[in-house]
Amino acid sequence: xxxxxxxxxxxxxxxxxxxxxxxxxxxxxxxxxxxxxxxxxxxxxxxxxxxxxxxxxxxxxxxxxxxxxxxxxxxxxxxxxxxxxxxxxxxxxxxxxxxxxxxxxxxxxxxxxx
Amino acid sequence: xxxxxxxxxxxxxxxxxxxxxxxxxxxxxxxxxxxxxxxxxxxxxxxxxxxxxxxxxxxxxxxxxxxxxxxxxxxxxxxxxxxxxxxxxxxxxxxxxxxxxxxxxxxxxxx
Numbered sequence: 001x002x003x004x005x006x007x008x009x010x011x012x013x014x015x016x017x018x019x020x021x022x023x024x025x026x027x028x029x030x031x032x033x034x035x036x037x038x039x040x041x042x043x044x045x046x047x048x049x050x051x052x053x054x055x056x057x058x059x060x061x062x063x064x065x066x067x068x069x070x071x072x073x074x075x076x077x078x079x080x081x082x083x084x085x086x087x088x089x090x091x092x093x094x095x096x097x098x099x100x101x102x103x104x105x106x107x108x109x110x111x112x113x114x
Numbered sequence: 115x116x117x118x119x120x121x122x123x124x125x126x127x128x129x130x131x132x133x134x135x136x137x138x139x140x141x142x143x144x145x146x147x148x149x150x151x152x153x154x155x156x157x158x159x160x161x162x163x164x165x166x167x168x169x170x171x172x173x174x175x176x177x178x179x180x181x182x183x184x185x186x187x188x189x190x191x192x193x194x195x196x197x198x199x200x201x202x203x204x205x206x207x208x209x210x211x212x213x214x215x216x217x218x219x220x221x222x223x224x225x
Binding site for chain 2: 004040092107
């Protein structure tokens with residue numbers, strides 16, 4: 001019962017570098033999403049997907065790309081990291097067939113951009 | 115999109131009942147009300163969910179009035195381990211995938 005697995009747990013980047021945050025779930029969930037959490041800001045939705053091959057933007061999509069080639073994986077890409085992207089990133093998944101099933105979260109990736 | 119409003123922080127003592135109220139005046143017909151708990155360095159964890167009236171599980175109760183414009187999470191007999199941030203989330207993943215989170219309520223349980 002792995003649930004939602006995020007890697008890495010911690011990452012330090014220099015401004016301008018690129019990287020991919022990995023998210024995998026083993027619950028066959030159609031819905032997957034990425035959030036960032038900053039002090040005093042709560043959770044803000046970056047991108048989400050309702051199934052393989054389907055993605056859409058959330059509240060704060062600028063600077064991030066996603067793709068969904070399989071049901072299990074939903075990577076988040078930072079093409080050119082900026083200090084404003086320093087944050088804790090959470091991946092979450094759920095069934096989307098009905099509206100009443102809760103989100104399952106990973107334990108996050110703490111990213112620092114210097 | 116339903117916006118939620120919760121108290122920023124609350125204090126309690128071990129053994130007391132804690133009630134956290136969330137306001138969601140523009141809740142939509144299909145929206146569910148879900149509460150999550152978050153400890154430091156962890157992702158939010160599902161506590162309880164409801165649509166109307168009252169729901170109870172092994173850890174909490176959720177009270178929802180008939181107009182559904184607010185909800186109250188009730189934690190019976192809290193312990194130190196209940197110190198966490200509690201989020202109220204209103205939405206329906208099936209029809210509205212852009213779920214909007216509030217700032218949460220930071221609950222401190224004192225000995």
